[in-house]
Amino acid sequence: MKALIIGGGIAGPVTAMALQKAGIDSTIYEAYPSGAGDTGAFLTFAGNGMNALAAIGADGPVREAGFDTPRLIFTSGTGKRLGEIPNGGAVSGGNVSQTIRRGDLYQALQSQAAERGIQVEYGKRLVDAHTGPNSVTALFADGTEATGDLLVGCDGLRSVTRRLIDPDAPVTRYVPVLNTGGFSAGVKVPGDPGDFHMMFGKRCFFGYVNAPNGEVWWFANPPRRDEPVSHELSAVESGQWKRTLTELFADDAGPAVEIIQATTNRLAAWSTYDLPKVPRWHNDRMIILGDAAHATSPSAGQGASMAIEDGVLLAKCLRDLPLADAFPAFTDLRRERVEAVVAAGARSANDKAAGPVARVIRDLMLPLVFRKMSTSKAQEWMYGYRIDWDSPVTPPARAA
Numbered sequence: 001m002k003a004l005i006i007g008g009g010i011a012g013p014v015t016a017m018a019l020q021k022a023g024i025d026s027t028i029y030e031a032y033p034s035g036a037g038d039t040g041a042f043l044t045f046a047g048n049g050m051n052a053l054a055a056i057g058a059d060g061p062v063r064e065a066g067f068d069t070p071r072l073i074f075t076s077g078t079g080k081r082l083g084e085i086p087n088g089g090a091v092s093g094g095n096v097s098q099t100i101r102r103g104d105l106y107q108a109l110q111s112q113a114a115e116r117g118i119q120v121e122y123g124k125r126l127v128d129a130h131t132g133p134n135s136v137t138a139l140f141a142d143g144t145e146a147t148g149d150l151l152v153g154c155d156g157l158r159s160v161t162r163r164l165i166d167p168d169a170p171v172t173r174y175v176p177v178l179n180t181g182g183f184s185a186g187v188k189v190p191g192d193p194g195d196f197h198m199m200f201g202k203r204c205f206f207g208y209v210n211a212p213n214g215e216v217w218w219f220a221n222p223p224r225r226d227e228p229v230s231h232e233l234s235a236v237e238s239g240q241w242k243r244t245l246t247e248l249f250a251d252d253a254g255p256a257v258e259i260i261q262a263t264t265n266r267l268a269a270w271s272t273y274d275l276p277k278v279p280r281w282h283n284d285r286m287i288i289l290g291d292a293a294h295a296t297s298p299s300a301g302q303g304a305s306m307a308i309e310d311g312v313l314l315a316k317c318l319r320d321l322p323l324a325d326a327f328p329a330f331t332d333l334r335r336e337r338v339e340a341v342v343a344a345g346a347r348s349a350n351d352k353a354a355g356p357v358a359r360v361i362r363d364l365m366l367p368l369v370f371r372k373m374s375t376s377k378a379q380e381w382m383y384g385y386r387i388d389w390d391s392p393v394t395p396p397a398r399a400a
């Protein structure tokens with residue numbers, strides 16, 4: 001079998017490596033002329049994602065590129081401690097969440113795929129595809145095409161593959177917070193390295209962590225009810241973001257303003273989106289994975305892990321089942337979990353965007369919520385998920 005993988009971000013290289021382990025050849029077709037993106041500066045990579053990478057022996061370089069972030073500590077804008085929760089850890093078999101530059105995560109995955117001999121073709125933007133009884137042909141914007149037995153759409157939020165599978169597929173849903181952040185130097189702030197401090201500020205959510213290299217890595221989620229129009233955010237200069245954020249955190253306790261002022265990178269901000277339910281993930285020869293199928297708000301800290309779990313699990317399904325059964329089996333195994341994660345991310349983002357009244361109630365409730373979330377049982381469903389590479393996948397009931 002030969003797979004055409006569309007998109008060389010996170011799901012793409014992982015799917016290619018997992019398919020190779022399952023004995024299936026693939027080529028990755030990436031729209032951009034080279035790999036690695038830097039949207040979002042850095043991300044939290046959860047222990048369950050690391051477990052999925054370990055299932056195909058691809059966890060090592062990711063672990064080396066990031067640093068352990070075992071604890072989340074929450075405060076309110078008044079400085080009151082609201083609670084703390086472990087960030088993976090015991091339930092993920094010792095894999096605590098990592099904090100990692102986005103570019104380094106992409107690089108760690110893409111270079112492993114290259115070392116394993118997986119071919120990547122850059123500058124190939126999928127625009128259309130045709131399925132026949134025995135094959136699928138992808139058409140690219142540069143006029144070239146490629147044919148294989150199946151096509152895996154790992155083409156992210158604005159997936160073309162999603163629309164090719166179902167022209168009526170839902171589009172992404174705007175989540176009412178922006179995302180910005182960066183790296184600060186020469187500033188001393190409280191906290192052990194690896195403790196991620198999260199503050200529900202009076203007007204904006206803020207998070208920071210002391211990185212092992214002495215920098216402070218931080219992000220902020222300015223609330224924004226209506227979706228920014230195209231290019232609105234990119235037109236705002238870095239200095240303006242600094243001033244806006246400084247104003248947003250001016251009345252809060254804690255080091256947010258000091259950290260923002262010490263930022264060394266150019267500041268930018270992004271709108272955030274999710275995709276709660278895409279009814280059709282596949283047709284006979286094409287399937288979507290990762291953000292293309294179930295984007296989750298960044299607030300969940302799970303989008304990358306979900307994309308990786310998808311790739312490993314799809315490869316298992318294709319290893320053990322004929323194509324006609326593999327896609328439905330994958331969907332049955334994945335849908336409930338990923339939709340629950342997307343819902344958790346949406347709740348978390350909405351908490352960050354609470355108005356003045358909801359904020360008071362939220363800050364009263366959060367200590368109870370964090371106490372509940374701090375137990376292994378409460379964390380198990382999200383962080384304790386494991387893919388056993390060697391166990392066989394059984395056909396879905398309807399196809400058996």
Ligand SMILES: Cc1cc2nc3c(=O)[nH]c(=O)nc-3n(C[C@H](O)[C@H](O)[C@H](O)COP(=O)(O)OP(=O)(O)OC[C@H]3O[C@@H](n4cnc5c(N)ncnc54)[C@H](O)[C@@H]3O)c2cc1C
Pocket residue numbers: 006007008009010011012029030031032039040042043044045046124125126127154155156157158159160179270272289290291292295296297298300301302303304305307
């Ligand atoms: C600001 C921000 C912060 C985030 N923070 C976190 C976090 O802390 N933790 C976490 O786990 N997740 C986080 N996420 C989510 C995470 O980045 C995504 O869930 C993850 O990147 C999904 O991987 P993917 O491979 O499905 O898509 P992507 O990583 O988006 O990769 C898609 C690839 O497909 C390519 N492509 C697109 N269209 C085409 C086409 N037509 N033809 C060919 N190639 C195409 C793109 O160029 C890209 O390389 C965050 C996201 C954002 C925006």
